[in-house]
Amino acid sequence: MQNTTQLKDQLVTANRVLANEGIIEGFGHVSVRHPDGDKLLISRSLSPKLVTRDDIMTMTYDGTIVENKDKQPYLETVIHRAIYRNRDDVDAVVHHHAPDMMPFVATDTEIKPVFHLAALFHEGVPSFSDYDTEMGPLIVTEAEGDRMAAALGDKRAQLLENHGANVVGESLKEAVLGTVYLVMNARYQIQAEQLGTPSYFDGPQDTLEATVDDVILADISIDRMWSYLCDRLPNDPSM
Amino acid sequence: MQNTTQLKDQLVTANRVLANEGIIEGFGHVSVRHPDGDKLLISRSLSPKLVTRDDIMTMTYDGTIVENKDKQPYLETVIHRAIYRNRDDVDAVVHHHAPDMMPFVATDTEIKPVFHLAALFHEGVPSFSDYDTEMGPLIVTEAEGDRMAAALGDKRAQLLENHGANVVGESLKEAVLGTVYLVMNARYQIQAEQLGTPSYFDGPQDTLEATVDDVILADISIDRMWSYLCDRLPNDPSM
Amino acid sequence: MQNTTQLKDQLVTANRVLANEGIIEGFGHVSVRHPDGDKLLISRSLSPKLVTRDDIMTMTYDGTIVENKDKQPYLETVIHRAIYRNRDDVDAVVHHHAPDMMPFVATDTEIKPVFHLAALFHEGVPSFSDYDTEMGPLIVTEAEGDRMAAALGDKRAQLLENHGANVVGESLKEAVLGTVYLVMNARYQIQAEQLGTPSYFDGPQDTLEATVDDVILADISIDRMWSYLCDRLPNDPSM
Amino acid sequence: MQNTTQLKDQLVTANRVLANEGIIEGFGHVSVRHPDGDKLLISRSLSPKLVTRDDIMTMTYDGTIVENKDKQPYLETVIHRAIYRNRDDVDAVVHHHAPDMMPFVATDTEIKPVFHLAALFHEGVPSFSDYDTEMGPLIVTEAEGDRMAAALGDKRAQLLENHGANVVGESLKEAVLGTVYLVMNARYQIQAEQLGTPSYFDGPQDTLEATVDDVILADISIDRMWSYLCDRLPNDPSM
Numbered sequence: 001m002q003n004t005t006q007l008k009d010q011l012v013t014a015n016r017v018l019a020n021e022g023i024i025e026g027f028g029h030v031s032v033r034h035p036d037g038d039k040l041l042i043s044r045s046l047s048p049k050l051v052t053r054d055d056i057m058t059m060t061y062d063g064t065i066v067e068n069k070d071k072q073p074y075l076e077t078v079i080h081r082a083i084y085r086n087r088d089d090v091d092a093v094v095h096h097h098a099p100d101m102m103p104f105v106a107t108d109t110e111i112k113p114v115f116h117l118a119a120l121f122h123e124g125v126p127s128f129s130d131y132d133t134e135m136g137p138l139i140v141t142e143a144e145g146d147r148m149a150a151a152l153g154d155k156r157a158q159l160l161e162n163h164g165a166n167v168v169g170e171s172l173k174e175a176v177l178g179t180v181y182l183v184m185n186a187r188y189q190i191q192a193e194q195l196g197t198p199s200y201f202d203g204p205q206d207t208l209e210a211t212v213d214d215v216i217l218a219d220i221s222i223d224r225m226w227s228y229l230c231d232r233l234p235n236d237p238s239m
Numbered sequence: 240m241q242n243t244t245q246l247k248d249q250l251v252t253a254n255r256v257l258a259n260e261g262i263i264e265g266f267g268h269v270s271v272r273h274p275d276g277d278k279l280l281i282s283r284s285l286s287p288k289l290v291t292r293d294d295i296m297t298m299t300y301d302g303t304i305v306e307n308k309d310k311q312p313y314l315e316t317v318i319h320r321a322i323y324r325n326r327d328d329v330d331a332v333v334h335h336h337a338p339d340m341m342p343f344v345a346t347d348t349e350i351k352p353v354f355h356l357a358a359l360f361h362e363g364v365p366s367f368s369d370y371d372t373e374m375g376p377l378i379v380t381e382a383e384g385d386r387m388a389a390a391l392g393d394k395r396a397q398l399l400e401n402h403g404a405n406v407v408g409e410s411l412k413e414a415v416l417g418t419v420y421l422v423m424n425a426r427y428q429i430q431a432e433q434l435g436t437p438s439y440f441d442g443p444q445d446t447l448e449a450t451v452d453d454v455i456l457a458d459i460s461i462d463r464m465w466s467y468l469c470d471r472l473p474n475d476p477s478m
Numbered sequence: 479m480q481n482t483t484q485l486k487d488q489l490v491t492a493n494r495v496l497a498n499e500g501i502i503e504g505f506g507h508v509s510v511r512h513p514d515g516d517k518l519l520i521s522r523s524l525s526p527k528l529v530t531r532d533d534i535m536t537m538t539y540d541g542t543i544v545e546n547k548d549k550q551p552y553l554e555t556v557i558h559r560a561i562y563r564n565r566d567d568v569d570a571v572v573h574h575h576a577p578d579m580m581p582f583v584a585t586d587t588e589i590k591p592v593f594h595l596a597a598l599f600h601e602g603v604p605s606f607s608d609y610d611t612e613m614g615p616l617i618v619t620e621a622e623g624d625r626m627a628a629a630l631g632d633k634r635a636q637l638l639e640n641h642g643a644n645v646v647g648e649s650l651k652e653a654v655l656g657t658v659y660l661v662m663n664a665r666y667q668i669q670a671e672q673l674g675t676p677s678y679f680d681g682p683q684d685t686l687e688a689t690v691d692d693v694i695l696a697d698i699s700i701d702r703m704w705s706y707l708c709d710r711l712p713n714d715p716s717m
Numbered sequence: 718m719q720n721t722t723q724l725k726d727q728l729v730t731a732n733r734v735l736a737n738e739g740i741i742e743g744f745g746h747v748s749v750r751h752p753d754g755d756k757l758l759i760s761r762s763l764s765p766k767l768v769t770r771d772d773i774m775t776m777t778y779d780g781t782i783v784e785n786k787d788k789q790p791y792l793e794t795v796i797h798r799a800i801y802r803n804r805d806d807v808d809a810v811v812h813h814h815a816p817d818m819m820p821f822v823a824t825d826t827e828i829k830p831v832f833h834l835a836a837l838f839h840e841g842v843p844s845f846s847d848y849d850t851e852m853g854p855l856i857v858t859e860a861e862g863d864r865m866a867a868a869l870g871d872k873r874a875q876l877l878e879n880h881g882a883n884v885v886g887e888s889l890k891e892a893v894l895g896t897v898y899l900v901m902n903a904r905y906q907i908q909a910e911q912l913g914t915p916s917y918f919d920g921p922q923d924t925l926e927a928t929v930d931d932v933i934l935a936d937i938s939i940d941r942m943w944s945y946l947c948d949r950l951p952n953d954p955s956m
Contacts, residue, residue: 211854314698342673376593503945
């Protein structure tokens with residue numbers, strides 16, 4: 001098990017990887033559950049590309065900041081907090097507005113796996129639109145966060161209508177790679193829908209689960225894709 | 240309030256940001272109202288990526304150059320001048336031909352918000368095509384500029400048919416970020432229109448206005464996106 | 479008027495600009511008429527990004543190499559030679575397979591101006607497909623070249639079905655910028671055709687010609703776009 | 718004929734070229750038949766951008782590792798092994814999931830040549846979907862590999878439904894360039910199908926074969942495109 005410092009460093013890497021892949025740009029954020037299990041680690045409000053270990057805040061699930069109290073948090077930390085308090089099996093959350101996801105966020109077209117790595121989402125990606133009326137499609141109140149987490153249910157990802165998407169995982173790497181695979185699927189599916197009759201990857205449940213457990217989430221796969229993404233990070237100190 | 244030198248430096252940054260994001264390429268320009276209120280600051284005719292403080296001209300609303308008189312101005316400064324003389328609430332103007340905008344500029348499809356940040360344009364983006372017949376869809380005469388400004392009305396952006404778009408703001412940052420969000424919306428909307436039935440973000444007026452005032456134009460949002468765009472600028476001296 | 483060395487240097491820049499913009503990749507080539515008027519300058523068979531002054535061959539219109547005789551020419555120099563011998567008003571030719579052009583090269587959809595800079599092509603972009611049967615859609619024989627030049631007629635550009643496109647100009651800068659504007663139009667038109675009902679820029683003949691002569695081909699416009707494209711070239715010696 | 722060390726170095730270059738062009742990203746792999754004819758060379762499981770000579774494994778067609786025995790092979794080496802044992806005329810194999818291929822991999826739309834360089838695939842690109850049921854659309858068992866190779870037949874490429882594609886060649890350069898041309902065709906065809914009525918390059922058999930033999934696979938063409946792709950490789954030591 002990682003100690004808190006190691007986890008903060010991995011969270012910094014996760015921020016930089018997601019920024020470098022164009023998934024979280026000016027906005028968007030990623031968090032990880034604290035090893036103690038009762039709070040979470042997330043950057044202060046900052047462009048993800050610039051996050052360093054010192055920018056990581058520790059925050060309880062009700063939003064109380066317990067480390068870096070003088071720093072400004074993101075506006076929508078309730079997205080993360082509501083998921084952690086409702087999903088014991090989740091230890092990492094990515095909230096993002098990746099460009100390739102946005103056409104799905106702005107239509108009623110369902111996102112479905114068109115290639116093997118997206119089998120991760122074979123149980124479906126529900127769409128949430130039951131927003132509070134005050135602030136449009138942002139998630140800012142505790143009640144709104146809880147409704148959003150209820151709509152996520154036990155799934156691995158959800159869309160937020162006219163806003164973005166959340167992807168969860170049992171670990172930071174799983175949430176980051178899941179986000180990458182969901183965004184790839186979105187890109188391929190948009191083009192497939194225009195090109196012809198899509199053949200979704202929706203084999204028997206056993207096959208889908210084996211693909212997830214024995215291939216996509218196998219250590220060898222996670223390590224190879226993670227190292228690929230880290231290799232793509234620029235070396236210059238500003239990144 | 241910023242002094243003129245600070246404003247010129249911010250205008251240089253705005254030029255570089257818009258160039259770096261691929262929004263103003265060889266052509267396209269950005270201006271800001273002079274602190275005195277009776278004239279404007281705009282670069283001489285130059286590729287925006289290369290603009291420095293010494294390239295900034297000061298010009299009255301009738302086109303008289305009062306600083307850098309020996310320099311060649313852009314062909315279409317009347318776009319900026321006509322807007323400033325017709326819109327007291329506007330202090331910055333971006334005129335551009337961003338690739339993702341061009342399909343809307345070349346069709347009768349209306350641009351409508353498909354994600355939260357584009358709520359800025361919920362009052363509509365009118366299209367102007369009442370050009371003088373001499374020079375095609377360029378805006379070069381004072382009368383043409385005034386007709387264009389009248390068509391803009393009190394909106395935040397307008398399309399110029401077969402040519403490009405204008406985005407205005409109460410400040411340089413607001414005009415630049417508004418441009419970025421409009422271009423993002425264009426990209427997402429093009430794909431959404433092809434993928435399925437778009438769900439535009441067109442909630443109740445109160446919600447839309449609150450999203451604009453309390454989220455999109457809140458200092459925390461403007462600062463984060465602006466710092467993100469500035470962080471993306473290359474460090475090398477040629478940029 | 480430029481001397482031959484200056485023209486060779488400008489041809490090197492044209493090669494690098496077209497490579498840097500992704501217009502001529504591994505294949506594709508650009509030539510300029512020699513100041514003597516009876517021959518042309520073109521690189522030896524080489525990836526355009528790598529061309530230097532020493533790689534420029536001088537070649538007569540029948541294909542006799544008079545400078546750099548020991549070098550391997552491109553397979554399709556007849557494209558250039560046939561145009562020069564049939565078009566006295568043309569002093570530069572770009573032959574390319576730019577990705578955004580290829581959908582037009584592979585369909586019967588006509589390319590038409592959707593934005594002002596493409597007014598350059600308001601007289602139409604004819605498509606050639608009367609190939610010799612031996613080598614598919616490549617232009618390799620003198621007779622094939624002459625048929626191709628006849629199909630071009632007095633136009634500024636032509637498509638070669640299932641192959642690529644040619645753009646001509648009265649100068650190297652005009653041919654390079656024309657290529658850039660044609661490729662931009664292709665990109666915008668593809669998306670406009672999908673988004674809605676395109677409004678082509680097809681005003682009265684006078685307006686179109688004034689747009690071409692007084693705006694697009696005005697020195698100020700050519701200089702600004704050319705300097706923009708040159709500014710984008712990487713500084714490193716390999717480029 | 719190349720010795721084994723030269724071949725390994727060329728395989729390293731092939732890995733880097735395919736990574737640099739975005740064709741094999743985190744996953745995907747390329748192999749070459751060993752000069753002895755009874756085994757193959759392929760990298761250990763590694764992000765292709767990072768492959769060095771020391772990472773190359775030697776493996777027999779039944780999967781026995783004879784060099785670099787302590788290293789972890791890719792999960793799907795049977796793709797390569799099954800092709801080599803079924804196709805004496807093939808000396809190199811690229812297995813990939815290039816983004817532009819994926820819409821074809823996820824629909825029933827046939828990939829057909831829309832430009833001259835794709836004439837290489839004029840005999841068709843069959844699609845394989847007769848997977849074992851255990852692991853979804855991955856190729857992991859010997860029997861599955863043999864069925865896949867049988868479906869490839871004597872063709873130059875095949876699609877693997879909901880997964881990716883294989884491209885083969887008589888040499889490493891041929892397999893790599895064939896992959897590049899197939900991916901380019903995919904991109905152009907997707908857009909052509911949306912833009913209008915595609916005109917496929919499907920001339921008489923003689924013309925197609927001459928285009929392949931005398932143009933596409935001519936030494937001058939292979940050398941120019943290969944040098945172009947190598948020139949594009951970053952110089953920095955990490956690549």
